[in-house]
Each structure stands twice: as structure tokens, then as C-alpha cells.
Amino acid sequence: MTHKLKLTTAAAGLAAALTAAPASAVEIEYWQYFFDGRVKAIDQLIEAFEEANPDITVKHTHFPYAQFRTKVAAAVPAGEGPDVMQFYYGWLPDYMKAGLIQPLSTEAFPPAEIEEEFFPIVERMKIDGAYMGLPTAVRSLAMFYNKDLFEKAGLDPENPPATHDELVEAAMAISERDAGGNLLVAGITATPVSQDAHYWREVLMRQFGGQPYSDDGTEVTYNTEEGAQALHAYTDLFMEDKATDYGFMNESQASFAAQRAGILIDGSFRIGAVQSMEGLNWGVAPLPSHNGVTSNYASYWVNGIAAGVEGEELAAAEKFLAYLTTDEAMQLWLDVVGELPAKPSVALTEANANDPVYGPFIAGLETAQTTEFVNESAQRQIWLDMIDRINIGGVSVEDSLATAAEEEQKLLDSFYTE
Amino acid sequence: MSITDITAFRKPVRPVRVLTWTLLAMGGIVMIMPFLFMISTSLKTPDQVYDLRFIPARPTLANYAELFADGRFTAWFVNSLITSTIVTASVLFFDSLIGYTLAKYRFRGRGLVFIAILSTLMIPTEMLVIPWYVMSSHMGWLDSYWGIMFPGLITGFGVFLMRQFFGTVPDELIDAARIDGLSEFRIWWEIAMPLVTPALSALAIFTFLGNWTAFLWPLIVTSDRDLFTVPVGLSSFASENLTRWEMVMTGAAVSTIPTLIVFILLQKYIIRGVVLSGLKG
Amino acid sequence: MSFRDTMTVGQKRAATAWMFLIVPVLFFVVVRFWPTFQSSWISLTEGPMMGPRDFVGLDNYVRMFGDPVFWKVFGNTFKYLAIGLPVSLTISFAVAYYLDRVRFMHGFIRALYFVPYLTTAVAMAWVWRWFYEPVPIGLFNQILSAMGLPQQPFLRSMTQSLPSVLAPAVWAGLGFQVIIFLAGLRAIPDTYYEAARIDGVGPWTILWEITLPLLKPTLLFLIVVSSIGFLRIFDQVYNMTVDGQGGPLNATRPLVLNIYNSAFVDYEMGYATAQTMVLFVVLLAITVVQLRLLRSE
Structure with missing residues (x-):
């Protein structure tokens, strides 16, 4: 990813120099369904992400849950959709059939690394050797x-x-x-x-x-x-x-x-x-x-990249998605939304596992199955x-x-x- | 019913009249039972909602306060008000003009135009939203009032309604106006229109209401939260695993108010066509 | 008057008519007919929502006619019409007819009947669902129980669920029908009634000989519009059944819900539009028959 990113930055810099315009920032759009805690969590994550990546701005858009699918189905084909979006893992076949998402590049998101770090239930997202999306949190x-x-x-x-x-x-x-x-x-x-x-x-x-x-x-x-x-x-x-x-x-x-x-x-x-x-x-x-x-x-929502996203938007989208699956983001998601971290390293801390409320759920993750819909x-x-x-x-x-x-x-x- | 109530009848009271009135009033009360239950739920705290008592144990206005707290609901309310009003004005003008033309002019293709317009009632909106969305995206209408409004500016429903009512306007009246030298447009506007006031009022109520409660298209065409209409905004209270019914009911109660006002303002125009009675014979 | 003169007047009128119609006709072509035409083409194709679609001929139609669920929902759709139309029109006419004669608190009572039409379907569906619950929660079963009648399963029954879902639709639409009937009743000039009264005709004869015949344009309008409404029923079913799926066991699922599912849940636009085309043809046929049978002239 770094290599690719450097190239993109270089290309962008060159383009900026050629057109003598100020160095342009990339804007990407992030979509999820509306739920108070989720919206707050993503807003906080975006703030932290933008601080670390001043050349990228993330626009956060959310819709009522019941119509989220409808909205995505209408917007992505018309080219008006998001760059990164959340979707339920069980929708993967539908979304692939409808051509709404693209695989995550194996350079930016090496499957071996994912399999080592995440709970094994995440493997449901692997299609033909590449992951179609990654979760921040899981439920049991x-x-x-x-x-x-x-x-x-x-x-x-x-x-x-x-x-x-x-x-x-x-x-x-x-x-x-x-x-x-x-x-x-x-x-x-x-x-x-x-x-x-x-x-x-x-x-x-x-x-x-x-x-x-x-x-x-x-x-x-x-x-x-x-x-x-x-x-x-x-x-x-x-x-x-x-x-x-x-x-x-x-x-x-x-x-x-x-x-x-x-x-x-x-x-x-x-x-x-x-x-x-x-x-x-x-x-x-x-x-x-x-x-x-x-x-x-166990089930989960993943963050995926919309079909048709390319160039510097794709690079920025990958960067943002990578950020959403860091340990830091997962702990924040647990604290703000109350959903369990998708990596054992974050979920199975002593404090989390002994929590009277979260404890039984986190314990359940170890024997959890995920249905392949x-x-x-x-x-x-x-x-x-x-x-x-x-x-x-x-x-x-x-x-x-x-x-x-x-x-x-x-x-x-x-x-x-x- | 008290004695004073009964004396309000202009004619001498007959048992049949009293019975009619009582039955109608009882029917009316049955009709608004679900509405009252909605109001009752809007006065409950989240943990009382499934208590399902008709009179809340601890009534509260907290839900109403929450609804207006962040100012968003007010913005949605204004959006709905503006778009519904403009669309209603457009529908009243165009639909009655078309309805009048189809009812009172004889010309080749009249039947075809009528059936074609009527057939637009038969395609579910669900199937049209995608083409409309593509169109709006090409024209740059997404996230705008115009985008929300354009599909409803002329409706097959209103054309049909107005055609039926203009059909009851006597031809003699129109011919008389022609002899007086009025232009065709003024005949429609000044002679025919006042005669169908009841139908126009009804159409205004239905159109305003239809746009006020429209959901699927405003949802699809707007992404900017500040441009949401009331129903789109209210659906935020329903989520993946939890619907906040007390807030849905509160929002529904508040959003009934403007439609109720429109209804009360306009329903008095649904009166007997006085003009006609002096003319026939 | 010579033949040529009449022609000119007729032509002039026709020109005026088309002048009045030109903007609306253009509007309908762009906003309604063109998308509909596009849909009819999509029904012959298959493919992702984005990108190229494959032409598959009548495949979607063949699949539809071989699908037992399609025939089930097709039948349900007609049940909604067959029960909903006569029931709702009879009640609304009775209410409008008597309401028209009531002076005392007329506006208030009329408003009571209209309130259901003003409230959002989602909120009302939720309330109705509670009304249908078993005792001790459900209102209807409480009433039955108080009258010593047996409990009913309502929404949790194969036979009762469809009428139970239909009831709130009739209830919500009643105000609409009453208002149209009232407007129609009031468009009948008083002179007709005065003449009848002078002739000493009884109220029953007035109803059958004067009111109903003169109400024909209104009646035609309501029959056509209400038929379309019942054949396109969606909101109540979507909001009152589990997951909005028209259960139990598809007992309440209407065609429009099936179309919605195909399009927005399964993302099968080709199959969805094929069903839409069937709905369109059925609605058009029914409407044309109704217009013929009840021709106002």
C-alpha cells in the first residue's frame, strides 16, 4: 500500500505542479445506516483519521436502516454512491451479484495477515483469495x-x-x-x-x-x-x-x-x-x-469499497478502511457503540472478558459459528x-x-x- | 346527548335524526381510536411503551422535547411544507386545466390522452424511482427541492378527478360565456373553476397529504440530512434491531398537525354548488 | 351555418385543447412513459444493476408463470380488491350520505372520519398490530371476550390474516372516499331535490332515481381509483407482517410487495419489471372495463 500511495501522491503532486493549482485534497464518501452510537463513533474516527492524513477528507453520510439497501442499490449504479460503505456480511452474495462492491487489494490487505489477526468468522468474506470487506466489530x-x-x-x-x-x-x-x-x-x-x-x-x-x-x-x-x-x-x-x-x-x-x-x-x-x-x-x-x-x-457488518472506485479515491478509501480496522478503532467502537472488537487481541483483554455484561458475549465468540448465507x-x-x-x-x-x-x-x- | 344539543337541529327533532347522528358520532370515535393510541404512546417513556396501557402511567412530554431538540426536525418540517405546498399549487393548476380540457373539448385523440394519463396510476412508484434517480443524477437535481418535487407536479389522479367533476358542469354555461366573448382560458379560469370548488378543495387536501407523507422518492433523491422531508427523517427512529416507537409516534403526531390544518381550512369549501342551482331550469 | 364554419370552430377548439395539453403531455412522456418504456425493456434482460445487461428474451416471464409464489400473490392481490372495494364503498357511501344531512357538529364528525387518512401508515400499522394481539393485550380480542365470543388469531392465521391486514387499509382510505362522495353529493344541484320534493317523492326513490344516477361520475372515479389502490396495496402489508414479507406463509403478500422484494431485496430488476408489466396490464384492463361499463354518457 505504501508504495502505491507514494506513487499516487507523486502523481498528484506532479499534476498539481503542472496545473499550478494548490495541492488538491482527495475527498471520499463513507456510508452507513443511521444509529446514534454508530454515527458518533464514525465521526470521531474520521476526525482522528483526517488529522493523521491531512490530504484526505472523509464525508460521512447515513440513511435510515430500513432503506439503506435501497439507497445503495440506487446510488452505486448511478455513480452517485459512496467510496467506502458498511454492509451486513450476509448481504455479500447479493452485493456481488448486483456488482456493488469490489475486492480489497491483496497488497493492501494481505489475506494471511487478516486470518492471523481477526476472529476466524471473518473468513466468510474471502472470495477467490481476496477479502470483500472487513469488520470493525462483531456480535454474538x-x-x-x-x-x-x-x-x-x-x-x-x-x-x-x-x-x-x-x-x-x-x-x-x-x-x-x-x-x-x-x-x-x-x-x-x-x-x-x-x-x-x-x-x-x-x-x-x-x-x-x-x-x-x-x-x-x-x-x-x-x-x-x-x-x-x-x-x-x-x-x-x-x-x-x-x-x-x-x-x-x-x-x-x-x-x-x-x-x-x-x-x-x-x-x-x-x-x-x-x-x-x-x-x-x-x-x-x-x-x-x-x-x-x-x-x-456471530455476525458482523463489514466495511467494503464500492465498485467503480479507482485512482486516488481508491487509495484514500483503502487507507481509511485500514484505519477502521485498527485496534484503536475497535476499542473506540466498543466504548461508543457497545459492539465487540473483531480481533481477539482487542476483544479478549482481561477488562473486557471480565465485564459482567460484555463478558458472556465475548466468551461466546470463541465457539461462534457464522452461517454462510x-x-x-x-x-x-x-x-x-x-x-x-x-x-x-x-x-x-x-x-x-x-x-x-x-x-x-x-x-x-x-x-x-x- | 343533552337537550341543548338536540335543539341545534334546525328542523324539529325526529328520533331518526338523533339515531343517525349518534351512530355517525360513534363511528367517528371508533375511527380515531388508533390515532388516540398513537398520541398516548407518544407520551410514554421508552420503558413504558410496551406497557400498552391506554392512559400512560407517567405521561411525559420528553419525546416532544427530544424531537425538536437538535433543530433537525424543524428543518425537515420546513422542507416538507415548502415542497408539498408548491407541488399542490402546480397540481391544482395543471390537473384542473387538463381535466377541463378532457371533459369539455371534443378532439381527435381525446380518449387516448385520457387513458394514457390514467395508465400512469398503474405503475408502482417502486419501479420508477431508479429511472428517476438516473435522470436526476444526469440533470443535477439530486439533493434539491426540485428533485423532490418534479415527479409529482402533474398527477394522473388529479386529472381523472377533475375530469369527472368538470363533466358535471353544464355545457350551456360555457357556450354562454363564449357568446359573451370570453377567451377559452378565461372561461376555464373564471367560469368553470368556481363551479368545481368542492373537487378542487378535495384535490388540494389529497395532494398536500400525498406529498407530505411521500417516502420512497424523497428518500432516494436526498442524501443531505438537512434536505430530508419529515417521513424520511422520522424513519431514522427505526434501526437494525431496535425501533424507538415512542419517537415514531411522537413524530407521527406532530406531522399530522399541518395536514389537519390544511384539512380544516379547506373542508369548508366542500359545499353545495350554489351557483348551479340558480341556473338550471 | 355552413359545414366549413363548423369545421373551423371544431379545429379551433381542438387547437386550444392541444395548447392546454402540450406541456402536461410532454411532462408525462418524460417523467412517466419513458421510464415505463425502459422498464418494459429491462424485463427482457438479466444482469447486475450496474454494467451491461444480457438480453434473455421472455425468460423472466417464463420463470414468473412457473413460480407458485407468483400465482399465490396474484390471487391475494385480487382478494384484496374483491373484499376491499365493495366493503369500503358501501361504508363510505353510507357515512357520506347520512353525514351530508347532519348539521350539528358536521365539520367535527367529518374530521373524525378523515383523521385516519392523515396519519402515517407506519405508525398506524404498529397500533393495529397491538389491537390484533390475544388477550390480555389485544383490544379486539378483549372486546370479543367481553361479549362472550371465542378468541380469534387474526394476523396469525392463514385465513384471517388477509382481511386483518386489509381492515386498516379500508379504515385509512375511508376518509378519502367519504370526502369524494360528499363533494359529489354536493355537486348535485338542489333544484333536482326541490323538484322531487314538490312531486312528493319518497327518500328511497330520491336515492335510487336521483342521487345515485347523478353521482355516476363520482362513483366511477372512486371505483377506478379505489380498485387501483387495492390492487396496489403495499404499506399495510409491509408494516404489519413479519419482516414486511406478507406472511404467514405468503397468506397476505400482494404483487407489489413481491415486486419490491425482487427489486430491492434480491436486486433482480429484470424479474421485478416483468412482474410490473403484468400488474400494469391487469390494472389497465380492469380500468378500461370499468370505464366501459360505467360510461358517464
Whole structure:
């Protein structure tokens, strides 16, 4: 990168000398979705970056989350888009298909170095030997629980369930129904708007001895007895054990916030919201184990470079992206946004690992898996449909699982044959 | 209903009238229930939102204060106000002119023009935003009021509405004006337009409202936060894993105010066409 | 008057008409027809959003007609129309007809009916979702329970979810329809009613013989515009179903949502525009039939 940069600077200097204009600064544009903490963090990072690189200015633009994809899809093809942007790792196939991003140059971002420094989950971003983007932060799952509801149910609030069986037991103890059988308090949350799909796919599945997909990602491997057991472990919570109702209060976080749910399995991105809930007496614990297996699901947003960026903008974009993945940037992101650093060297410091809130999430990163999506929204829909068939369609767990596997295999096939 | 209320009827009170009134009023109250729930939520703190009580336990105006705190919302409000007003003026002028032409002139191609304009109602905006975006980017209209406004300056909806209402204006009236020597433009402006005041008022309300709540296109065409319209700005309260519903409700409540004012100002013009009654016969 | 003179007057009028129309027609060509035309071409291609697109002929159409989800959403779209149109027009006409005769607090009651139309769909969809919840949270189930009626799953049902999503759409659009009906009712000159009253005709006959026939242009307008509205339903479904996907199991997904997903979630512009073309043709056909059947002259 340095070599390239020198060349660029030299070329720019030469051009400036020739045209007798003042040495021009490069301006690059950075896009992300709007979230207060993220915006503040990037603003601070830009300030520090510009100080170190006076010849580069970074323009920071952000959009509402729900339309971020729409906006990127419209702007990049029209040449009005950003130079560097954030995107969710699961969107990678879509973004590549739509031609919205370009690979990071292997000189500036040597794959071997990345693999040594980052958590292994980042490898999902490697396509044909080059990385398509790099994260500043990662997220993992853990278990939030309501200490007051634990106490009310006669459970020890300082001793949350550590295994799946204990989890089910606790959930059944906490759940409360009126005389008509209507759910008043859910033992555990189970809704479509949640991390439940990831919990089943990457945690329960592995705890019951299964594996969601083949190693190369081309085959669905969850339509097995182990897969069905893992699915039962989830659906039984509302179909058999009556520990909850599927879809209770629409969103998992809603019933937890309203103190109408004892346990919430959710991502580290929920920490801020839970912290802001006045009067909620809560704790965090690692995900329960089962059959002695612990597992977790990690996801992340990466910074990538938009397709079509070249010349001095590309050089500046690479420089900025490199800065966003320094240890310094990662610690700042943890402090300001509350998301976990993407490198073990930053994440696994003693202070971070012993933190009562971040600790369980950071611990989860060590056994975390990352699903390789080919079409994140379609695959999520297959999960939602699978649960709906069981919940309101009267289909057995085994049959619904088989249908889902078939649909998802079709999706994988059409992706990989292209 | 009290006795004084009933005496407000000009004609002698009949049970049927009272029943009609009561049913309509009850229906009206049912209609605004969700609206009241929205107001109630806007008065709640974040931890009360999912409490879902109709009357907030600890009502607060903190959300309203937060909405106006950084001055951005005021800027979005002004942007929405300016663009919606200009677009409404343009629509009222052009749509009624086209509607009048299609209703009152006979010429070759009239049916085709009408169907063609009507067919513009049938393409979802979702499919047009990309071509519009490319066009705006070529013309340098991105991040400008003009960029936000241009697709809506003339609407198929308004043309259709005005054509239908101009159709009820008697031809005799127009012919009489011609004999008096008025120009074609003045016949439309001075004779025909006052006769369709109810429809014009309705069109003004709908157009203003449609632009006030327009979301997808203003979102696509603006990148500069200071140029956002109210709905685009409000969507910032919804994020990847968290939507601040108390703020969405607060923003929605505040953004209802101008449309309500426009409605109250204009609805009184939706009156019986007095002019016509003296003329026929 | 000679033949030639009439011609000149006719031609003069036609010239005036085109003079009035020229700017708007140009506007429509540039802002609406040209992008639509571009879309129809895109529906025959495939490729990334940026860069060259490959011509694939009718591939997108073949894929669409072989896709069971397409037929499902196509059917849903018509269900929205078939239920929404008669229900909404009947209610709104009844409200407008009686509201027209009410003097006491007329403006206030009218405003009550119009308020839903003024509020943003996102906020209202959220409120409606809570109304549909089971007891003890959901308002509707609380009412059912108070009346001793069985609980309903509403949005979490294969059969009830579509009407449940449609209800807020009808509710929100009611104010619009009432206002148009009122404007139409008031465009009917008083003289007709006075004449009828002198003749001693009953109110029912007045409604059928005078009001409704004279309301035909208004009715035609509302039928066409509301049909298009129901066939293009999007906001309520997007905001009331999980992930905005029109579930459960596609039970509520309309065509426009499918188009939106193809374009902005899957980035398949070719497939999205192919579906748009179908929607366009269907809407145009329905509108032309309605215009023919209800021709005002």
C-alpha cells in the first residue's frame, strides 16, 4: 500500500505542479445506516483519521436502516454512491451479484495477515483469495434474563440456567397463564422478530449433534434426526411445554422490556436497549450448553469499497478502511457503540472478558459459528415459513423440516450453479 | 346527548335524526381510536411503551422535547411544507386545466390522452424511482427541492378527478360565456373553476397529504440530512434491531398537525354548488 | 351555418385543447412513459444493476408463470380488491350520505372520519398490530371476550390474516372516499331535490332515481381509483407482517410487495419489471372495463 500511495501522491503532486493549482485534497464518501452510537463513533474516527492524513477528507453520510439497501442499490449504479460503505456480511452474495462492491487489494490487505489477526468468522468474506470487506466489530449471542421474574418463580436469580434442560425447566416455571389459558408472562421469548433462527441453526443444531450445512456450504444437512431433535427443542417450548406462545407481543425484545418474559436470547446489539430500561432488574449469562457442547452465532457488518472506485479515491478509501480496522478503532467502537472488537487481541483483554455484561458475549465468540448465507432474506423466510407451518399449519416438525430443507437446497443449487 | 344539543337541529327533532347522528358520532370515535393510541404512546417513556396501557402511567412530554431538540426536525418540517405546498399549487393548476380540457373539448385523440394519463396510476412508484434517480443524477437535481418535487407536479389522479367533476358542469354555461366573448382560458379560469370548488378543495387536501407523507422518492433523491422531508427523517427512529416507537409516534403526531390544518381550512369549501342551482331550469 | 364554419370552430377548439395539453403531455412522456418504456425493456434482460445487461428474451416471464409464489400473490392481490372495494364503498357511501344531512357538529364528525387518512401508515400499522394481539393485550380480542365470543388469531392465521391486514387499509382510505362522495353529493344541484320534493317523492326513490344516477361520475372515479389502490396495496402489508414479507406463509403478500422484494431485496430488476408489466396490464384492463361499463354518457 505504501508504495502505491507514494506513487499516487507523486502523481498528484506532479499534476498539481503542472496545473499550478494548490495541492488538491482527495475527498471520499463513507456510508452507513443511521444509529446514534454508530454515527458518533464514525465521526470521531474520521476526525482522528483526517488529522493523521491531512490530504484526505472523509464525508460521512447515513440513511435510515430500513432503506439503506435501497439507497445503495440506487446510488452505486448511478455513480452517485459512496467510496467506502458498511454492509451486513450476509448481504455479500447479493452485493456481488448486483456488482456493488469490489475486492480489497491483496497488497493492501494481505489475506494471511487478516486470518492471523481477526476472529476466524471473518473468513466468510474471502472470495477467490481476496477479502470483500472487513469488520470493525462483531456480535454474538447470550442470554438476558429478568431477575425479578426468576425470584418470583422461586428460581435463584444469581444462578441462571446453564444447560438446555435447565433452560426449559426455568421457562416453564416462569411462564404464567390466566384461567382461560391466555399467556400473561412468557418463560422465554419465541417470536419471528428475534435471533431464534440463528440460535437453532448454529447453536441447538450443533448441540444435538447435527450440522446445518455441509462444510463447503453447498448442501443443506439439517434434515436429519438430530436436526429434528434440535427443532423440537425450540418448537416444544410453545407447542408442548407451553412455556411461551410463538409471536407473543410480536417482538422478543418487547415482552422482555415489558417484564412479560423471563428469558431472552439475543445479540450483543441489544445491550444498549436493555440498559436503558428503567426498573428492569436483569442479568446476562452465556448460552446454555447441551450434551456438553457450547456453541454460538456471530455476525458482523463489514466495511467494503464500492465498485467503480479507482485512482486516488481508491487509495484514500483503502487507507481509511485500514484505519477502521485498527485496534484503536475497535476499542473506540466498543466504548461508543457497545459492539465487540473483531480481533481477539482487542476483544479478549482481561477488562473486557471480565465485564459482567460484555463478558458472556465475548466468551461466546470463541465457539461462534457464522452461517454462510447465499440470500439472507430468502433463507430467513424459509425459517419463518417452517415455524409457521408447525405453529399454525398443523404440520409435524419432521415434515416441516423436510420441506424447508428442500426449499433451501433449491436456493443453494440455483446460487452455486450460476 | 343533552337537550341543548338536540335543539341545534334546525328542523324539529325526529328520533331518526338523533339515531343517525349518534351512530355517525360513534363511528367517528371508533375511527380515531388508533390515532388516540398513537398520541398516548407518544407520551410514554421508552420503558413504558410496551406497557400498552391506554392512559400512560407517567405521561411525559420528553419525546416532544427530544424531537425538536437538535433543530433537525424543524428543518425537515420546513422542507416538507415548502415542497408539498408548491407541488399542490402546480397540481391544482395543471390537473384542473387538463381535466377541463378532457371533459369539455371534443378532439381527435381525446380518449387516448385520457387513458394514457390514467395508465400512469398503474405503475408502482417502486419501479420508477431508479429511472428517476438516473435522470436526476444526469440533470443535477439530486439533493434539491426540485428533485423532490418534479415527479409529482402533474398527477394522473388529479386529472381523472377533475375530469369527472368538470363533466358535471353544464355545457350551456360555457357556450354562454363564449357568446359573451370570453377567451377559452378565461372561461376555464373564471367560469368553470368556481363551479368545481368542492373537487378542487378535495384535490388540494389529497395532494398536500400525498406529498407530505411521500417516502420512497424523497428518500432516494436526498442524501443531505438537512434536505430530508419529515417521513424520511422520522424513519431514522427505526434501526437494525431496535425501533424507538415512542419517537415514531411522537413524530407521527406532530406531522399530522399541518395536514389537519390544511384539512380544516379547506373542508369548508366542500359545499353545495350554489351557483348551479340558480341556473338550471 | 355552413359545414366549413363548423369545421373551423371544431379545429379551433381542438387547437386550444392541444395548447392546454402540450406541456402536461410532454411532462408525462418524460417523467412517466419513458421510464415505463425502459422498464418494459429491462424485463427482457438479466444482469447486475450496474454494467451491461444480457438480453434473455421472455425468460423472466417464463420463470414468473412457473413460480407458485407468483400465482399465490396474484390471487391475494385480487382478494384484496374483491373484499376491499365493495366493503369500503358501501361504508363510505353510507357515512357520506347520512353525514351530508347532519348539521350539528358536521365539520367535527367529518374530521373524525378523515383523521385516519392523515396519519402515517407506519405508525398506524404498529397500533393495529397491538389491537390484533390475544388477550390480555389485544383490544379486539378483549372486546370479543367481553361479549362472550371465542378468541380469534387474526394476523396469525392463514385465513384471517388477509382481511386483518386489509381492515386498516379500508379504515385509512375511508376518509378519502367519504370526502369524494360528499363533494359529489354536493355537486348535485338542489333544484333536482326541490323538484322531487314538490312531486312528493319518497327518500328511497330520491336515492335510487336521483342521487345515485347523478353521482355516476363520482362513483366511477372512486371505483377506478379505489380498485387501483387495492390492487396496489403495499404499506399495510409491509408494516404489519413479519419482516414486511406478507406472511404467514405468503397468506397476505400482494404483487407489489413481491415486486419490491425482487427489486430491492434480491436486486433482480429484470424479474421485478416483468412482474410490473403484468400488474400494469391487469390494472389497465380492469380500468378500461370499468370505464366501459360505467360510461358517464
